[in-house]
Amino acid sequence: MKPEFIDTYSALQEFLTNLPLPKAGPPCLYVDLEGNDLSRQGTLSLLTVLVVPRNTVHLVDVTTLGQAAFGTADVNGQTLQSVLESEDIIKVFFDIRNDSDALYSHFGIRVAGIQDVQLMELAGRSGSKRLINGLSKCIEYESSMGYEKKREWREVKNRGRRLFAPELGGSFAVFDHRPLTPEIIEYCAQDVQLLPDLRNVYRRKLCDAWWKKIAEETGARISLSQSQNYNGKGRHMTLGPPSWSHWAPTAAERNSRVLLEQEDGHRASEDSIKAETASAPPKSPHTDSTAEPSSSGAVQSEIGVIGRALQQMMQQSAGASSDGDEDDRYGGFSSSRAYSDSDEDGTGPDLTACDKECGYCGRCMY
Numbered sequence: 001m002k003p004e005f006i007d008t009y010s011a012l013q014e015f016l017t018n019l020p021l022p023k024a025g026p027p028c029l030y031v032d033l034e035g036n037d038l039s040r041q042g043t044l045s046l047l048t049v050l051v052v053p054r055n056t057v058h059l060v061d062v063t064t065l066g067q068a069a070f071g072t073a074d075v076n077g078q079t080l081q082s083v084l085e086s087e088d089i090i091k092v093f094f095d096i097r098n099d100s101d102a103l104y105s106h107f108g109i110r111v112a113g114i115q116d117v118q119l120m121e122l123a124g125r126s127g128s129k130r131l132i133n134g135l136s137k138c139i140e141y142e143s144s145m146g147y148e149k150k151r152e153w154r155e156v157k158n159r160g161r162r163l164f165a166p167e168l169g170g171s172f173a174v175f176d177h178r179p180l181t182p183e184i185i186e187y188c189a190q191d192v193q194l195l196p197d198l199r200n201v202y203r204r205k206l207c208d209a210w211w212k213k214i215a216e217e218t219g220a221r222i223s224l225s226q227s228q229n230y231n232g233k234g235r236h237m238t239l240g241p242p243s244w245s246h247w248a249p250t251a252a253e254r255n256s257r258v259l260l261e262q263e264d265g266h267r268a269s270e271d272s273i274k275a276e277t278a279s280a281p282p283k284s285p286h287t288d289s290t291a292e293p294s295s296s297g298a299v300q301s302e303i304g305v306i307g308r309a310l311q312q313m314m315q316q317s318a319g320a321s322s323d324g325d326e327d328d329r330y331g332g333f334s335s336s337r338a339y340s341d342s343d344e345d346g347t348g349p350d351l352t353a354c355d356k357e358c359g360y361c362g363r364c365m366y
Contacts, residue, residue, distance in 0.1 A: 003048070003189040005180075007061035009072050015060075016074035020053050021083065026263055027090035027115060028052050029083075032192040033099045036172040039232045040105035045175035047080075050192045057189045063176045070107050087112040092195055094118050094135045096218060098232040100225040110226065116218045117199050122240050123214050124205030129244045139194055142201055153190060160187025203260065209253035211260060217241050 006012050020028050030050040035043040047060040047069070060080065062069045070081040083089055084103065093099055095118040096111065103109040121138055122129055139145075139153065160183050164170045174184055206214075220241075224230055 001055065001057055001189075001193070003057040003059050003185060005059050005061065005185070007064045009065075009068060012060065012065065012069065012072050012080070013074050015058055016072075016078055016080065016083075017076070019051065019078075019083070021086075021089050023088040024263075026052075027092050029089070030092045030192050030195040031084075031099075032093070032188070032195075033102060034175050034188055035102060036175055038098050038102050040101055040230075042102070042172070043176060044102040044106050046180075046188055048188045048192045050195070052196060057193060059180075059185065059188055061178075064178065067107065070109060081107070081109050084109050084111050089113050090115055092117060092199060094138075094191075094195060094198075095132075097221050097225045097230075097237070100222050101230055101232050104226045111222060114218055114222065115199070116214065116221065117195055117202065119214045119217055119221075120199060120202035120206065122244065123210040124202045129240045131238050132240050135191060138198055139191075142198065143194055144197055144201065145194070153194070156183075156186050156190050159183045206257075206260065207249055207254050208256045208259045209249040213244065213247075217244075 004011075004015075006015055022028060028051060030052065032048045033044060033046065034048070035045040038044060043063070045063045047062055049058045049060070050056075051058065060069050065072070070084070071079055073079050084091065090113050091111070092115045094116070096114050096116050100111050100114075103111060117138075118132055118135075121142070122132055136157070140150070143150070145153065162168050162170055163174045163181065163183055164172050166172075174181065225232070
């Protein structure tokens with residue numbers, strides 16, 4: 001699909017006004033960020049959003065709009081910042097850490113309501129959970145795409161990387177050049193379109209106990225990314241939460257999927273949103289905001305069951321573990337903890353998490 005490029009206030013207002021934002025059921029928004037060294041030291045250049053009910057991709061030009069990209073309000077007073085900070089509106093990312101770092105450091109945005117697909121993959125994995133995987137490795141080995149689609153995905157990925165990857169003679173500055181090249185636009189749009197499929201693949205492997213662990217660790221990642229000493233580059237970024245390596249749900253916990261099934265129970269509502277948005281004409285920013293489709297309004301009025309239940313469980317867990325080790329609560333990603341050049345068995349550094357473009361180990365300069 002051809003992405004919509006948003007680089008004016010009016011286009012941003014229309015995008016916000018037309019966003020479906022149900023507070024129950026499967027998430028509607030899948031988000032990815034790009035920049036020149038995306039972090040507190042670099043820039044945040046583009047915000048890509050996949051809107052699932054409409055199957056549309058939108059690229060918000062942060063370089064051009066600056067602070068207005070997040071502060072511009074629609075007719076209901078809603079901004080992109082308020083959407084990103086809402087606990088009730090679920091946004092799906094792949095590895096929230098550096099995205100959260102850039103959003104908080106440059107624009108003061110404290111993300112909430114986040115689901116992290118990278119942690120879903122790790123939780124559902126049957127093998128070792130010592131190292132996390134990058135997005136490319138997940139797509140390559142676990143996406144349900146057919147051979148031809150994966151070949152096209154690789155070609156788009158490689159065309160983009162040749163423009164921005166330093167080891168290939170490119171520069172991350174291309175994300176701030178205007179106009180953007182078609183290759184960069186295509187590169188930005190394609191990965192976010194594959195996140196729903198990956199999320200579904202991993203989610204089928206999970207139980208409520210792992211869902212709770214994912215929510216806790218996502219919160220820990222966000223807290224750490226906003227801390228003064230956060231370092232988003234280095235081999236320590238390849239490590240999974242230490243407490244996950246030797247933990248497993250009990251037999252009873254493995255069979256419990258109440259929280260997950262509550263989301264499944266709202267899929268009929270999501271299907272009705274898709275049907276209505278496909279048949280209804282797009283809403284103008286000046287349209288009366290009270291004229292909402294009946295089923296969409298019903299979804300908006302539903303309680304965010306999963307989010308609230310998880311929040312309650314996390315609060316109880318936090319009270320029980322408040323005296324625990326700081327590094328363990330933050331998933332072991334403290335910047336003060338060095339990644340040793342030798343593994344426990346003395347065989348040297350394990351870089352199996354590296355997919356040559358993950359940005360973690362520094363070996364590829366990306």
